[in-house]
Amino acid sequence: MDMYQNILVVIDPTTEEQKALKRAIDLAERIHTARPDQQINITAFFSIFDFSYEMTTILSSVDRDNMRQMVIKERQVWLDDIISATNCKMKITSQVxxxxxxxxxxxxxVIAHNYDLVIKGTHQHDKFKSVVFTPTDWHILRKCPCPVLLVKEHEWPLQGNILAAVNVGSDETEHLSLNNTITTQAKNLAQLITANVHLVNSYPGTPVNIAIEIPEFDASEYNSTMQAHHQEAMRQHANSFAIPLANTYVEEGLPESVIEQVALKIDAELVILGTVGRTGISAALIGNTAEHVIDQLNCDVLALKPDGYVSPLAD
Known part of the structure; x- marks a missing residue:
């Protein structure tokens, strides 16, 4: 499987340090070292908008367009200076x-130019905002057809740890396929950055309403059966990828809590997980596991889509 060849880096005009660009260069250099014949393209990108230019009535549409182009050109110069300051030997294209x-x-x-990875810096979101207002990160996670790497402050040390979050308890084709994609990506990246792969899977505890409504329900037996099922499924999945059982974690609880606990325990520099596109009220109010996890982790997160996912923005 080819590693990333066409990388889109989202530039943050509000910060001095461009974490995403730094990570993209690091990743591209590692890919180039591993596969010198592979061409890697990096595009540094950001969008700009000033509502005042759209609202003014004293300018003609041509004048407005000229002013927009002037602003874009100014920002392009600023972006080219940032790229130049990286002293990167690879060519980095800028686009505003x-x-x-x-x-x-x-x-x-991404859709127009077939990017195979988006890298974006992120930070702790205000919890209230992330529920009521959907930040750019969440929209990208839900709707971007290619993998999205959200970068935080954590370094990528040699012999560090990558945590792949899988859902081995499910026999749905989409989940099984996504488990394989996540684990394959984890192994490829681990080889690239000289890291160890760990797998984590959560399973639900006893549903409280069942325990209350059915007095003869044996919660302990239910938990044991559920745990055994997930442990066996994890064993089979880990074996198929030659991952040691000592590097697997099967824990009871919500995925976001379990993933966070294990990531902290092994000091993961990268968590890889799957995300499905969700829209409407449920997405705005509940979000999905990837979104809950990202807010709680202090390391990078790579979010992958199921095979065949089509972005709602594709038409």
Whole structure:
């Protein structure tokens, strides 16, 4: 399987340090070292929008367009300076577009130019905002058709740990396929950055309402059966990828809690998980496991989509 060849880096104009660009260069250099014949393209990208230019009535549409182009050109110079300061030997292309919805601009770029990885810096979101207002990160996670790497402050040390979050208890084709994709990506990246792969899987505890409504329900037996089922499924999955059982974790609890606990325990530099696109009220209010996890982790997160996923912005 080819590693990433066409990388889109989302630039944050509000910060001095461009974590995402730094990570992209590091990753690209490692890929190039491993496969010198492989061409890797990096595009540094961001969208800009100033509502005042759209609202003014004293300018003609041509004047407005000229002003927009002037702003874009100024930002392009700023971006080229940032790229130049990295002293990267690889060619990095810069691109600035005028768009009022950053996530749409990013995803449309991915679709138009077949990027195979988006890298974006992230930080702790205000919990209230992440429930009521959906930040750019969440939109990208839900709607971007290619893998998304959200970068935090954690370094990638040699012989570090990558944690792949799988759902081995399910026999649904989509979950099984996604488990294989997640684990394959984890192994490829581990080889690239000289890290160890660990697998984590959570399973639900006894449903409280069943225990209350059915007095003869044996909660202890239910838990034991559930645990045994997930442990056996994990054993088979780990064996098929030659991952030692000592590097597997099967824990009772919510996925976001279990993933966070194990990531902290092994000091993971990268967590890889699957995310499915969700829209509407449920997505805004509940979010999904990937979103809950990302807020709680202090390391990078790589979110992958199921095979065949089509972005709602594709048409």
């Amino acid at each position: 577009v005028w768009h009022n919805r950053p996530f749409e601009a990013i995803i449309k770029q």
